[in-house]
Every structure is written in C-alpha cells, then in structure tokens.
Amino acid sequence: MKENIRKLVKQPLLLILVVLIMLTLIIFIAFPMFQIFLSSFLSNGEINWQGYERVFAGGQLTSALTNSLVLAIIVSILSTAIAYFFAYTFAYIEVPFKKIFNGIAILPVISPPFVIALSAILLFGRGGFISETLLGIENANIYGLHGLILVQTLTYFPVAFLVLAGLLRSISPSLEEASDNLGSTKWQTFKKVTLPLSVPGIGNAFLLVFIQSMADFGNPMTIGGDYNTVAREIYMQAVGSYNMQAGAALAMVLLTVTVILYAVQKFWVGKKSYVTVTGKPTSARKMVSKGVFRRIMIGICYGLSATVILFYILVPIGSFIQLWGVNYSFTLDHYSYVFSIGQKAVVDTLQLSIIATPIGGLFAMILAFLIVRKRFAGKKLMEGISMLSIAIPGTVIGISYILAFNQAPLAITGTALIIIAAFIVRAMPVGIRSGITSLQQIDPSIEEAATNLGASGSKTFFSIVLPLIRPAFFSSLVYTFVKSMTAMSAVIFLVSARYNLITASILAQVESGRIGVASAYCTLLIILMIAAMLVLNGLTALFTGKWKLRKDKQTGAEIISKDAANADSVNAA
Amino acid sequence: MSAKSVKLENVTKQFTDDEGKVMTAVKEVSLHIEKGEFATLLGPSGCGKTTTLRMIAGFEELSNGAIMFGEDNVQNIPANKRDCTMVFQSYALFPHMSVYENICYGLKLKKLSKSEIEKRVTPIMDIMNLHVNKNRMPNQLSGGQQQRVALARALVMEPGVLLFDEPLSNLDAKLRITMRDEIRRIQKELGITAIYVTHDQSEAMSLSDRIVVMNEGRIEQVGPPMEIYQKPKTKFVSDFIGTANFLGGVVDKKDSDRLFVKTKQTTIEVLQKDADTFHEGQSVSVVVRPEAINLSKEGTESAKVLKSVFMGQIQEYELDFNGIQLYAVVADPGGKEVYYDGDSVNLTFSQRSLHVVPA
Numbered sequence: 025m026k027e028n029i030r031k032l033v034k035q036p037l038l039l040i041l042v043v044l045i046m047l048t049l050i051i052f053i054a055f056p057m058f059q060i061f062l063s064s065f066l067s068n069g070e071i072n073w074q075g076y077e078r079v080f081a082g083g084q085l086t087s088a089l090t091n092s093l094v095l096a097i098i099v100s101i102l103s104t105a106i107a108y109f110f111a112y113t114f115a116y117i118e119v120p121f122k123k124i125f126n127g128i129a130i131l132p133v134i135s136p137p138f139v140i141a142l143s144a145i146l147l148f149g150r151g152g153f154i155s156e157t158l159l160g161i162e163n164a165n166i167y168g169l170h171g172l173i174l175v176q177t178l179t180y181f182p183v184a185f186l187v188l189a190g191l192l193r194s195i196s197p198s199l200e201e202a203s204d205n206l207g208s209t210k211w212q213t214f215k216k217v218t219l220p221l222s223v224p225g226i227g228n229a230f231l232l233v234f235i236q237s238m239a240d241f242g243n244p245m246t247i248g249g250d251y252n253t254v255a256r257e258i259y260m261q262a263v264g265s266y267n268m269q270a271g272a273a274l275a276m277v278l279l280t281v282t283v284i285l286y287a288v289q290k291f292w293v294g295k296k297s298y299v300t301v302t303g304k305p306t307s308a309r310k311m312v313s314k315g316v317f318r319r320i321m322i323g324i325c326y327g328l329s330a331t332v333i334l335f336y337i338l339v340p341i342g343s344f345i346q347l348w349g350v351n352y353s354f355t356l357d358h359y360s361y362v363f364s365i366g367q368k369a370v371v372d373t374l375q376l377s378i379i380a381t382p383i384g385g386l387f388a389m390i391l392a393f394l395i396v397r398k399r400f401a402g403k404k405l406m407e408g409i410s411m412l413s414i415a416i417p418g419t420v421i422g423i424s425y426i427l428a429f430n431q432a433p434l435a436i437t438g439t440a441l442i443i444i445a446a447f448i449v450r451a452m453p454v455g456i457r458s459g460i461t462s463l464q465q466i467d468p469s470i471e472e473a474a475t476n477l478g479a480s481g482s483k484t485f486f487s488i489v490l491p492l493i494r495p496a497f498f499s500s501l502v503y504t505f506v507k508s509m510t511a512m513s514a515v516i517f518l519v520s521a522r523y524n525l526i527t528a529s530i531l532a533q534v535e536s537g538r539i540g541v542a543s544a545y546c547t548l549l550i551i552l553m554i555a556a557m558l559v560l561n562g563l564t565a566l567f568t569g570k571w572k573l574r575k576d577k578q579t580g581a582e583i584i585s586k587d588a589a590n591a592d593s594v595n596a597a
Numbered sequence: 598m599s600a601k602s603v604k605l606e607n608v609t610k611q612f613t614d615d616e617g618k619v620m621t622a623v624k625e626v627s628l629h630i631e632k633g634e635f636a637t638l639l640g641p642s643g644c645g646k647t648t649t650l651r652m653i654a655g656f657e658e659l660s661n662g663a664i665m666f667g668e669d670n671v672q673n674i675p676a677n678k679r680d681c682t683m684v685f686q687s688y689a690l691f692p693h694m695s696v697y698e699n700i701c702y703g704l705k706l707k708k709l710s711k712s713e714i715e716k717r718v719t720p721i722m723d724i725m726n727l728h729v730n731k732n733r734m735p736n737q738l739s740g741g742q743q744q745r746v747a748l749a750r751a752l753v754m755e756p757g758v759l760l761f762d763e764p765l766s767n768l769d770a771k772l773r774i775t776m777r778d779e780i781r782r783i784q785k786e787l788g789i790t791a792i793y794v795t796h797d798q799s800e801a802m803s804l805s806d807r808i809v810v811m812n813e814g815r816i817e818q819v820g821p822p823m824e825i826y827q828k829p830k831t832k833f834v835s836d837f838i839g840t841a842n843f844l845g846g847v848v849d850k851k852d853s854d855r856l857f858v859k860t861k862q863t864t865i866e867v868l869q870k871d872a873d874t875f876h877e878g879q880s881v882s883v884v885v886r887p888e889a890i891n892l893s894k895e896g897t898e899s900a901k902v903l904k905s906v907f908m909g910q911i912q913e914y915e916l917d918f919n920g921i922q923l924y925a926v927v928a929d930p931g932g933k934e935v936y937y938d939g940d941s942v943n944l945t946f947s948q949r950s951l952h953v954v955p956a
Binding site: 404470473 | 615691
C-alpha cells in the first residue's frame with residue numbers, strides 16, 4: 025500500500041488520472057447508489073421501514089415484484105430453450121446462409137428497446153394485422169403477461185444464443201468422437217456428453233436473460249397493460265406519484281436481485297465451466313450435412329429467424345402507413361411530424377450522444393488500462409465500482425440520479441450533463457470489458473520493450489498501447505453511441521423541457537396510441553444505428569488491416585456483439 | 598559500443614501481496630559482472646533470477662541495496678533511460694510495426710537522422726540475416742526469425758549491457774541450439790556485457806563465462822561452468838546441475854587437501870581443495886556423479902544391479918549399494934562388459950570426480 029502510494033506520487037500524470045477517474049466513479053455511481061439506499065429509509069426526514077413495508081406488504085408494489093419474477097422465469101426458460109436450439113444448429117449442422125443467425129443476434133443490441141413491442145401491437149393488437157385483418161378478432165388484447173412473454177423472448181433469446189453458441193463451439197469435437205467411438209448412439213452422446221458440458225452455458229444464458237427481463241422497462245411500458253412490473257413501478261412511484269421512498273425501496277430490492285444474480289453468474293456458474301471459452305474451435309467438427317433431423321432443425325430455425333426479421337421490418341413498414349388496421353394507404357405524414365414537431369428530440373438525442381461517445385469511449389479505455397496494467401492505491405475500489413455498474417439496471421440509475429442530483433452541491437438535474445453522465449455510465453461496462461479483454465491479449469512485455477528502448481510513459485501509451493487496442497476503442501465508441509441513442513430506462517427520469525429524447529418521444533406516442541409516428545421514430549433510429557455500425561466497420565478495417573490482434577478476422581459489429589454478450593451487461597434499455 | 602560492468606550490492610526485493618503478506622523474492626544478492634563478460638543467472642522457477650534481471654533493467658524498484666553500471670549508481674535512472682536493452686522471453690515485438698520499424702524504434706526515439714539510422718541498422722540486419730524480411734510484419738515470421746528481430750532490436754541500440762530473459766524457451770530444441778551458438782558468437786564478436794536468465798543448465802553451460810546459480814532468492818554459487826559442475830559448493834548446486842548421487846556421512850579426518858568421509862557403507866577419501874572449510878565430525882554429503890561410478894567383477898565394494906537399461910550412447914544402471922540406491926552411467930557400453938538385473942557387481946568410485954558438500 026505504502027509502496028503503491030509512493031509510486032503514484034512519483035508519476036504525477038498517473039496520479040491525476042487516477043484521482044479524476046475515481047472522482048467520476050464515486051460521483052456518478054457510488055454516490056447515487058448511496059442516495060437510493062438512504063432514501064429508501066427516509067420519509068419526511070424520518071428513518072423508518074415504510075418503504076420496504078410497502079414493497080413486501082402485499083399491495084401494488086408486491087405484485088409488481090412477483091409479476092417481474094414470474095415473467096423473468098418464464099422468459100428465461102423460453103429464451104434459453106430457443107437459444108440452445110439455435111446454438112446447437114449453428115454449431116453442429118451445416119446450414120446455408122448461417123451468417124443470418126449472427127445478424128439476428130446483434131439486432132437486440134443495436135435496435136431501440138421497443139421495436140418488437142411495437143410490431144407485436146401492429147400484428148396482434150386492436151386492429152392488428154393478424155388478429156383483426158386475418159383472423160377477424162375484434163378488440164384483440166396483446167397487452168399483458170402473454171404479450172410481454174412473446175416480446176421479451178424474441179428480444180432476449182439472441183443474447184442467450186451468443187453465450188451458448190460460443191460455448192458449444194468450444195466443446196472439443198474429440199470428446200463427442202470419443203463417446204461415439206465407445207459405442208454411444210448420437211442421442212446418447214448428446215445426453216451424456218454434449219448436454220452436461222453445456223450446463224454452465226445454459227445457466228449463464230438463463231441468468232443473463234433473467235437479469236435483462238427483470239430490468240426491462242421499455243417493453244412493460246409499451247405492452248405490459250395491466251401487468252405491472254418492477255422497473256415500471258419504480259418509474260410510477262418516482263415520477264407518477266412522487267413517492268421517492270417507495271420507489272427507492274423497490275429500486276433497492278431490484279438492485280439487490282440483479283447484483284446477486286450477476287454475482288452468481290460470474291463467480292459460481294462461471295467457475296463451473298468445464299471448457300475454456302476461447303471462441304475458437306479446437307479442431308473442425310464434422311457437421312451434420314444431410315438427413316431428416318437436419319431438415320427439421322433448419323426448418324425450425326429458419327422459421328423463427330423469419331419471424332424475428334418480420335418483427336423488425338414491420339416497424340419501418342408501419343411508419344409509412346396512414347392508420348394501421350383502418351387505413352393502409354401510403355403516407356409520409358409520420359416522418360414530416362418527426363422532422364417538424366419531433367425534430368427537437370432527434371437533434372437533442374444526436375447532440376448529447378455525440379458528446380457522450382468520445383468521452384465514454386476514452387474513459388472506458390483509460391479505466392481498462394489502469395485496471396489491467398497499473399498498480400496503485402485504491403485500485404480494488406475502482407475495479408469494484410466499475411464492476412458494480414454492470415449490474416445496475418437503468419431504472420435504478422434513473423431514480424438514483426434524481427435523488428442524488430436534485431440539490432446542492434450537485435444540482436445538475438435538467439442539465440445536459442446529467443443525461444450525458446447517464447449515457448456514459450450505462451454504456452461504460454461494455455467498453456471497459458472490451459478494453460480489458462483486448463489489453464489482456466497483449467503481452468505486457470511489449471510495453472516494457474518500448475520502455476526498455478527508451479520510450480517514456482506517454483510515448484509508450486500513444487505509440488504502442490493505443491494502436492494495439494484500437495479495435496476495442498472503436499467498438500467502445502460505437503457501443504456508447506448506440507446505447508446512448510437508444511437509452512430509455514435511465515434517462516426517462518431525467519428528460520426535461522430543455523432536453524427531450526427520441527426514446528421518450530416514442531413512449532409518449534405509444535401511450536397516446538400514435539403507432540405510426542412511433543414507428544417513424546424507431547425507423548429513423550434504426551437507420552442511424554446501421555450508419556454507425558458501417559462507420560465502425562470502415563474504421564476498424566482501415567486501422568487494423570495490416571495486422572490482426574484477434575486470430576479470426578472479425579467485423580466491428582461482431583466485436584460489439586461479442587463484447588456485449590461478454591460484458592453480460594444489463595442493457596435492457 | 599562501450600560495454601559496461603555491472604555491480605549488484607546487497608540487492609533485496611520484497612513484494613507485498615494483496616493480503617499484506619511480505620514475500621522476499623531476492624535476498625541480499627551481491628555480484629560483480631565484468632565488462633564484456635557473459636554471465637548467466639541459473640535456477641529453478643521462483644528463485645529470483647528474473648526479478649534480479651528486471652531490477653537491472655529498471656522494471657522493478659529495489660527494496661534495498663544498489664546496482665551500478667560501471668561506476669554509476671542507476672537507482673534514480675528510470676527504465677527508459679538506462680543503458681541496457683533486453684531480449685524478452687516472448688520477444689515482445691511490436692505487432693503493428695514491420696521488422697524494420699521494430700528495429701529502428703529505439704533509434705527514432707533517440708532522434709537520430711534517417712541516414713544515421715540506416716547506417717546502424719544495416720550491419721545489424723547483415724549479422725542477423727534479416728534483409729529479406731525487412732518489410733514483413735512480425736506475425737509473418739517464424740519463431741527463429743522473430744527471435745533474430747528481437748535480438749537485432751536490442752543490439753542496434755549499442756547498449757552498455759545486454760539482458761536476456763529466457764529468450765530461447767519458445768523455440769524448438771534444434772533451433773535453440775543454433776540460436777544459442779549464434780548469441781554467443783555475436784556477444785564475443787561485439788564484446789558486449791551480457792546477463793542471461795535461464796532455467797536450462799545446458800544453455801547456461803554452453804553460453805556463459807560464469808554461471809550464477811540462484812535458489813530461493815539467494816546466490817548459491819558463482820563460477821565458470823566447469824567449476825560449478827565439478828566443484829559444487831552446496832547440495833542444491835550439485836543436485837540442480839547435472840545428476841548426482843549423495844552419500845551422507847561425517848568428516849572423519851582431514852588433511853590440507855583431503856577429506857576422509859565416514860559413511861554408513863565405507864570410509865571414502867576425497868580430494869578437496871577447500872578441505873579446511875570443513876571440521877572433523879561435521880555431517881557432509883559426498884557427491885557422486887553417475888559417471889564417477891565404475892563397475893567391475895573384481896574389487897572390494899559390492900553392489901547389486903536393480904535395473905539395467907541400454908540407451909545407445911550409454912548404459913544406465915540402478916544399483917543397490919548396501920541399502921542405498923545409486924544411479925550410474927557407463928559411456929560407450931558397446932566396448933564394455935554389460936551387467937543385467939540381479940547381477941552382483943563390485944563398485945568403485947573415480948576418486949578424482951568425488952566432491953564433498955555440507956549436508
């Protein structure tokens with residue numbers, strides 16, 4: 025410790041960096057969390073248990089909690105099952121156009137939070153295309169638990185797929201060959217070898233989906249109907265009835281659940297893994313290339329993929345239609361609304377996101393660098409806080425920011441700063457994660473070699489470290505941009521007349537039943553996201569063409585999706 | 598190139614782990630390496646050899662003691678300003694730079710002109726045979742070529758001291774021998790002071806002017822390879838370098854250059870130059886190298902063959918010598934009598950090859 029402090033004093037630049045980053049983490053993560061904790065025990069200046077009593081007494085808050093748990097369990101089971109099916113097909117069966125699966129897997133990362141919910145309304149809602157136009161059901165009701173199960177499963181199974189596909193690919197084919205060789209049938213091999221080996225991955229995927237479903241805000245707001253959930257209730261308590269104590273208590277409960285699940289996932293399931301997940305197949309697996317089994321698997325996967333794609337393209341289609349369910353004529357009205365009255369939200373969102381992007385990207389890289397390479401006093405705390413941020417649901421960030429930044433000395437509610445901070449904190453974990461992964465792949469003696477040949481600390485950073493982690497830096501930049509543009513759960517608490525955001529506008533449109541305008545907003549967001557991804561791919565190709573850090577050539581999009589899955593972030597917006 | 602001597606005085610390094618426990622990696626190491634000398638730090642993993650090298654390079658701070666390059670204490674000279682370059686175990690080539698860019702990296706930092714850089718790089722690339730690969734990226738090179746680039750990058754700086762951190766451990770056996778000879782040749786040719794870390798004794802033997810054997814953070818013995826092998830000072834050194842049998846006993850009598858060691862089996866006479874460092878009654882071990890054991894059908898000592906294995910160049914024996922198991926080798930078995938499992942043989946020691954160490 026003493027030695028570490030001495031080291032810090034000897035390197036003033038490092039000292040300044042450490043202090044700055046530590047302050048930022050404390051102000052924007054630790055302090056708000058402490059404020060929630062405090063507020064959950066406070067009403068009108070008195071310390072009491074009323075908040076928690078309300079959460080567990082059996083009223084509205086209790087039902088929100090049990091509802092969320094029930095929903096999360098159902099969605100996790102369904103998503104993991106579907107994902108395993110997909111992943112197995114992906115890893116074991118020869119499928120034409122396999123890349124489609126990868127594409128589908130990144131959709132939930134880059135798309136705005138309620139695209140699928142919107143589509144579900146367009147298809148199955150009152151006046152929905154399938155429910156009314158095709159089946160003739162009037163007043164069909166998609167709102168509620170069944171709607172949420174449908175929408176969340178379609179949204180989150182790709183996350184589980186990424187985890188499971190990585191795991192299945194890393195199972196050494198020789199294990200299965202050994203089993204075959206010892207006389208097992210294909211089914212026995214699957215039951216006795218493949219399935220047991222994939223249990224840790226299944227646990228992992230299950231928990232990740234569980235956390236995301238618990239923390240989800242966008243879908244319950246859009247399609248939840250009477251089925252109240254935790255994230256939504258926190259918002260209602262804080263913004264609707266301004267009962268901060270109840271809101272804070274519920275947020276504490278949600279935070280506790282996600283932190284515990286995250287810890288279980290990280291320290292228990294993670295440790296049980298029998299295979300090292302390198303993402304690289306050990307030796308080529310002989311793929312199933314013919315037979316009825318193959319055809320059935322391919323058929324089901326194509327069918328599901330088509331459904332997911334349908335859900336995503338329905339929204340752009342809906343954005344050009346006059347009044348869904350009533351008048352299917354072509355119109356540009358919704359867009360003219362978006363670009364006139366709604367323009368402020370678009371400009372604000374873009375502006376704030378563009379400001380947050382470089383700050384967030386750089387912040388994540390520096391933090392990753394400090395954690396991986398430097399030894400200094402307080403490093404454990406820094407690591408701890410940035411780890412914690414992975415497990416904090418957006419809604420919890422939202423309510424904690426209102427609580428923390430409403431009064432002096434940090435009265436920044438209503439300013440751009442608070443929204444930018446929320447953007448960065450929400451996107452940061454993925455950036456840090458990808459920075460850490462990429463730095464860990466770099467032999468520290470490369471930096472020592474530079475020092476040994478006469479390079480100073482900053483020269484080493486700029487001539488060696490930065491060029492080597494460029495891919496991670498770019499992916500962190502784009503992830504920050506994407507997450508900021510589509511952020512909702514945290515910033516919905518923070519929008520004001522001065523700064524409005526696209527996602528908040530979409531929510532308002534959905535609530536007032538103007539699905540067309542909401543669809544136009546969503547479409548615009550999707551286009552912006554795709555543009556951002558293309559720019560990333562271009563940049564990555566431009567700067568990493570000469571040499572490759574990762575063995576297999578990956579596009580920026582693949583890096584992002586992998587990092588997002590690796591980071592296990594609660595990115596339910 | 599101006600080679601420098603390196604002096605370590607009472608160098609100690611302590612690490613504190615996360616739980617606050619203090620671990621001493623290097624304990625009061627003192628060592629003087631001459632200008633132009635090739636010295637090897639040899640020892641098992643965790644013996645402190647790499648930490649010592651890293652302190653010389655400036656990557657680790659000393660907890661105590663001093664390191665001098667020539668007459669200068671380098672305590673306050675940061676790693677990037679020290680007159681030494683290092684060849685890393687992993688080569689540590691910059692993956693985003695070509696071979697040529699890698700080699701000039703340090704010279705560019707010195708702000709040398711382009712023509713000057715060219716003038717210094719060309720002869721090094723000649724020596725290392727690197728011209729063909731000038732514009733390749735490191736990942737397009739074989740292990741041996743990468744090794745050459747790493748060496749060239751260090752040599753081109755014309756350092757006062759050249760450091761090697763197990764540079765050959767990632768090469769296959771054949772290439773290791775080629776590179777080993779090449780390193781020695783270049784070092785002699787250029788007259789550089791070299792400090793080399795390895796756990797491989799054959800590497801240490803073939804490269805070094807002197808070997809520094811380390812164990813548990815301390816120096817066990819410093820000396821030329823032959824002395825280290827033939828006259829080990831401690832049981833650890835005799836066991837770590839080569840193979841050794843030990844016969845435990847006590848000093849029965851001593852002369853100025855002879856020791857009589859009474860073992861359970863017999864009293865052995867050993868020629869020992871430093872006999873006066875022992876005292877009568879001291880418990881000691883007699884180091885018996887496998888090749889110092891002679892087997893025959895005549896003589897006084899009797900032993901039994903437990904196992905006999907033909908290895909081509911040598912015949913290996915496991916022997917029972919009055920209850921002690923000995924390992925012996927006989928070179929060129931083709932021309933000699935070979936004994937088999939269960940044979941009783943007479944066993945003698947080549948007196949000149951025996952050596953006594955404190956028990």
